[in-house]
Amino acid sequence: MTFDFTTTLDRRHYPSTKWHRYDEDVLPLWVADMDFAVPQVIQEALAARIAHPVFGYGHAPTSLRETLCHWSHEHYALDIEPDWQQWVPGVVPALHVASMALTEPGEGVLTITPIYPPFLHVAENTGRKTQRAAMRPPTEDDPCWRLDFDAIEAAITPGTRLLLWCHPHNPTGRVFDDEELKHLADIIERHDLWVCSDELHCDLILDHQRPHRPLIQREPRLAARTITLWAPSKTFNVAGLTSACAVIPDAKLRARFKKATLGLMPSDNVLGLAASEAAYSGGEPWRQALLAQLRDNVTMIERFVARWPGVVFAPPEATYLAWLDLRETDMAKANPDVSPQQLLLEQARVALSDGADFGWPGFVRLNFGTESSRLEAALERMDRVLNAGSPP
Secondary structure (H helix, E strand, C coil): CCCCCCCCCCHHHCCCHHHHCCCCCCEECCCCCCCCCCCHHHHHHHHHHHCCCCCCCECCCHHHHHHHHHHHHHHHCCCCCHHHEEEECCHHHHHHHHHHHHCCCCCEEEEEECCCCCHHHHHHHCCCEEEEEECECCCCCCCCCECCHHHHHHHCCCCEEEEEEECCCCCCCCCCCHHHHHHHHHHHHHCCCEEEEECCCCCCECCCCCCCCCHHHHCHHHHHHEEEEECCCCCCCCHHHCCEEEECCCHHHHHHHHHHHCCCCCCECHHHHHHHHHHHHHCHHHHHHHHHHHHHHHHHHHHHHCCCCCCEECCCCECCEEEEECCCCHHHHHCCCCCHHHHHHHHHCEECEEHHHHCCCCEEEEECCCCHHHHHHHHHHHHHHHCCCCCC
């Protein structure tokens, strides 16, 4: 089977967060929303559902629950049960529900930075205390982002109750290894923490040598204290259909989470459910083709970054997000009071995500889930700012 990842689609035709925030001359590579057409199998499933012109309250059917169980077994050797699944309208709402369900006002919610920005607002939004622990950035001796376990231990207080965990990691693209997960599990147990594990990018593994291991599969001792969040939204580009799943093995924990959703969560999105089932039942060939395209895009980014003095980039092991350290660039040094994101927006007319929103000023996050021609055009614009040499 062949799939089209080259045709440029006009996304300004309909309202789009990604494409309507900035002026039309700006190339938007910021929010985690790919520009590729969703798989045909999903389009056909949605067309079939729309053919029945009633869109009342819905719920996750048995067929969808069983499909996700099969996906989990086949891809991650993790056997889950249909009744472990609580389908919800998105991962970000689920993070907030987890905070309300598992902590009391004033207690600590810990997350590890840099991190997807909504993580940093969960505690404040729910009347809890925000706690952070920074990762160790790449060095000459170690080119990977690493967990800093001393920093994690130091951030935990007697009032810390919940860890908001992201694995694979957004924005660095790390796929944490078994030893890291074991060490983290030791800390979780020692401090008696609940865990909400956002594993949204688990189906976007770019490094063949770094397979994803769900936290509760690698560390089953954590199953009774962990909520795992999955969704087809990033992998299959259906974020606008607001459908995700909280996988909760423990019945008591599941009941607490479900109770906290009452009155706050709408009923399941009927089109999102149809798209989810189609994605997990028939989207695998498209996913494999997508991964090949994303790997090619990473290679292109590496080629450009090699030309940019002062830019540090650890190629992601997962996701379609590149995390770039621009603190030592001439551009940043000449403009210390302006973020690199703003400088690139003004000087290159490329919109990236500002690292300050992830807790790390001086960095930017670049979404390379787009056609190679558009990515190359954006990188060439950045090249004129970050490197004065001739085009590669």
